[in-house]
Amino acid sequence: MMEPLSVRLAAEALGTFMFFFLGFCGIAAAVDYGQEAIQPVGIAAGFGFGLVIAITAFGHVSGGHYNPGVTVGLMAAGRFPALEVIPYWIAQIVGGLCAVGTIALVFGGGATDALGTIPGAAVDDWGALLLEAIVTALLVMVILTVTLAEGAAWRGMMAPLLIGLVIFTGALAVGPSSGGSFNPARSFVPVIYNGEWGDLWIYLLGPFAGAIVGGAIWSWVIAGHERRGATI
Numbered sequence: 001m002m003e004p005l006s007v008r009l010a011a012e013a014l015g016t017f018m019f020f021f022l023g024f025c026g027i028a029a030a031v032d033y034g035q036e037a038i039q040p041v042g043i044a045a046g047f048g049f050g051l052v053i054a055i056t057a058f059g060h061v062s063g064g065h066y067n068p069g070v071t072v073g074l075m076a077a078g079r080f081p082a083l084e085v086i087p088y089w090i091a092q093i094v095g096g097l098c099a100v101g102t103i104a105l106v107f108g109g110g111a112t113d114a115l116g117t118i119p120g121a122a123v124d125d126w127g128a129l130l131l132e133a134i135v136t137a138l139l140v141m142v143i144l145t146v147t148l149a150e151g152a153a154w155r156g157m158m159a160p161l162l163i164g165l166v167i168f169t170g171a172l173a174v175g176p177s178s179g180g181s182f183n184p185a186r187s188f189v190p191v192i193y194n195g196e197w198g199d200l201w202i203y204l205l206g207p208f209a210g211a212i213v214g215g216a217i218w219s220w221v222i223a224g225h226e227r228r229g230a231t232i
Helices: 005-033 040-062 068-076 082-107 109-113 125-148 159-173 184-194 200-227
Strands: none
Touching (some): 005 040, 005 082, 005 184, 068 125, 068 184, 109 184, 125 159, 184 200
């Protein structure tokens, strides 16, 4: 039985806070103690395994989106009601703002300023946007498959780990070039604090476009595969 919307929104906000807080703490540690204290793999682990923990804790209540792109991607695949998209976005932003506020309270303005996302030096804005779109599309397709694909051996208990693995891998492999957001809320909430609006459009347009494309591709390939009576 589905929980009331208010309960699901509270779970979505809590899960987003947990996910972002753990990832942001890794960035704050690098700022305050130096890169030797926590290597890029540690920051990637904070976000990837932070997502695993958040989905494990609250995903069974809200669905564990914690990402406006994921929410709109699920809607594009016909697996989430359009009327609940904006309430979920609001819950995700509230949870994210609380995470940034906690970092600012504990670590100070230097850490908060470092939470923004920018393209790597060797990649232009449109290249970063394309990379963000691709990883977000892959994220949405993995989420849909590991949570919904009938007959998939990996469906169910392994879903949080596999979803978090997409973020961990994306942050390591693509993050140095794209900025490694793959989540409009993750890039938006630090800007509220630090006022660095210049590159935000990349991390709104890229993930949202990728999520919609990912949801549409999944619906055509995987859901269509099931409708034709095939076994995954």
